[in-house]
Amino acid sequence: MSELERIGVSLDKDLLAQFDKLITKQGYRIRSEAIRDLVRKHLSEEQLENPDAKAVAAVVLVYDHHSTKLSDSLIELQHSHTHTPSVQVISSLHVHLDEHDCLEIIILRGQAGQIRKIGDTILSMKGVKLGKINIVAT
16 A cells, blocks of 8 residues: 555535535545545546546446347447457346346446447447446546
8 A cells, every 4th residue: 555645624514514424324434535535536537538548347238138139239249349459348247137128237448438439339229228338447
């Protein structure tokens, strides 16, 4: 672990009370860790503004597996990105939710801009009911 440095932060009472309530609800035991996580999150978001930034993402989608050729299209897209330099599919998880719906989580690694492009392509495929791209800088 790197060397810690202590700093002081001034907050108005109402803002601090709201912050304490929020971090308690989220399970933080100390303010310092919550503040460190906020800083890390903001720095990661800043890095992701650069489309060439290194990143990883989970593309989560729910779809009807009866939808014409959607399963084949998802498999083809994943296989075509196993060894590409800008984005790689490094893993996926497929879960049968019911007789019609499946949940798929596709893990991507590479350049943030390309990850977003592939994620958007996946989420816009016919038959995808709901989806989200969760991307973080590495």
